[in-house]
Amino acid sequence: MAEPHSIRVLDDTRNAWWNDDFLALVAARTGLDQCSYVLDVGCGHGHFGRRIAPLLKTPFEIMGVDREPQWIDVAARRARAFLSQSKLDGSLTYQSGIAEALPFGDHTFDAVVCQTVLMHLRDPAAALREFARVVKPGGLVLAAEPNNFGALQRLANDLDAPGASVEAHLLLVEAHARIIAGKRALGEGDNALGARLPALFRPFESTQFFTTDRPYVLAPPYESDAEQLVIERLRERCERDEAGWSRGDARRYWLAGGGALERFESVYASMVEHEKRELAAIDAGTHAELSAIVHFVAAGRTKR
Ligand SMILES: C[S@@+](CC[C@H](N)C(=O)[O-])C[C@H]1O[C@@H](n2cnc3c(N)ncnc32)[C@H](O)[C@@H]1O
Known part of the structure; x- marks a missing residue:
């Protein structure tokens, strides 16, 4: 079986993309800090879920889904270590699922989040429609995506x-x-998707956009x-x-x-x-x- 593309990018360099106090600001401005039941779509090894977990209303419940079953095991293992170390009041559970047909009923979650996932999809708007379906009415959809x-x-x-x-x-x-x-022409994703976020988020209300305050430093x-x-x-x-x-x-x-x-x-x-x-x-x-x-x-x- 061909190895998934994500094997090349799922490492802890992701931890350097954010400052925690900046993410806390984003959570306060968007109301993510008032959410406790959160779906992390395309969770990979769970980096983003673990990063936002301390910002959620407790007790929180993060559900991660990914189309690669092998990542589910890695994410679950890392979540156990994270919870025992952080002593946070919450749970992180993981299951297989695809962004365009999520295995959840309508209006289930307080928030649906993803990080560097829409950029890998043939039809990111279709995934966002699914996010909107499974989030509660008036619920939050939040996507972190780059423009490479x-x-x-x-x-x-x-x-x-x-x-x-x-x-x-x-x-x-x-x-x-x-x-x-x-x-992009091959339908394998868009590494510059970040630039399209305002267009993709047009179906939503009260939209807000941010960019990380964390620079890339090599010295x-x-x-x-x-x-x-x-x-x-x-x-x-x-x-x-x-x-x-x-x-x-x-x-x-x-x-x-x-x-x-x-x-x-x-x-x-x-x-x-x-x-x-x-x-x-x-x-x-x-x-x-x-x-x-x-x-x-x-x-x-x-x-x-
Ligand atoms: C670049 S990784 C990001 C992982 C994680 N969100 C993070 O920030 O660490 C992209 C993830 O999306 C998953 N993925 C790609 N297409 C998907 C789809 N259609 N449905 C669900 N997961 C998908 C990949 O398997 C991979 O784990």
């Missing part, structure tokens, strides 16, 4: 690096644009857990001669995004070279950067 086009700002970091050039940067911009467009001596994890992942990719996307996925998306087959290998090599330049600068202790993580929260309520 934002990562292009990071190109500015190596403008002066040996081997870098405006031409090489333009190639990386083209690769990024074609890959994101191609993935010598790269001591924080977040920096160490980012560097570990970068090193693994460089050792596999891969950039952000696997070579196979990148090729499919590049072609679907209108890229010419004969250019693919050199474009992908530029992407890998870019990552290797960054790793070399980190290993030399010369790489320092501050960039925005373009990760949005959209929240809205169904009609009462």
Whole structure:
């Protein structure tokens, strides 16, 4: 069986996307802090559920669903460790289910949340209709989704690096644009979905939008857990001669995004070279950067 895409992205680098006091602000502004029965759709290993658990009205009950049964076991195991350590008054339970046909009755939950899930769906609007069906009338729907086009700002970091050039940067911009467009054209999701959140949330009332206040920092001596994890992942990719996307996925998306087959290998090599330049600068202790993580929260309520 092919391994799920999420195996590449479900790690603890997710913990570095938020500051807890910022999430508490979002919970207070959206009323998530008044919710106790919450559905976490596409829960993966349960990172987002555990992150919002301390913000909910107690005793809380978080139900996580994911289409990958193997993640259900991981999430349940991590929830047990989390609850015994945190001593929070609540429960986290997990079961298989798909976002577009949730295995719950109408008007069940106080809130339905998801993080980096709509971006992976062929039809995110259909999933949001399901979220609206299973939430109570007037209930909260909250989605945290990125716009990964934002990562292009990071190109500015190596403008002066040996081997870098405006031409090489333009190639990386083209690769990024074609890959994101191609993935979307194939119906495999939208890495820039964050930008579409206002359109997707039009059916909801009292909509609010936020972006994380947590920046992406890499600065010598790269001591924080977040920096160490980012560097570990970068090193693994460089050792596999891969950039952000696997070579196979990148090729499919590049072609679907209108890229010419004969250019693919050199474009992908530029992407890998870019990552290797960054790793070399980190290993030399010369790489320092501050960039925005373009990760949005959209929240809205169904009609009462
Ligand atoms: C990038 S992970 C995010 C996991 C989790 N929300 C988090 O933030 O850590 C996306 C998750 O959505 C799940 N997923 C993708 N499509 C789904 C669908 N149609 N229904 C339910 N889960 C889905 C994947 O299996 C994966 O666990």
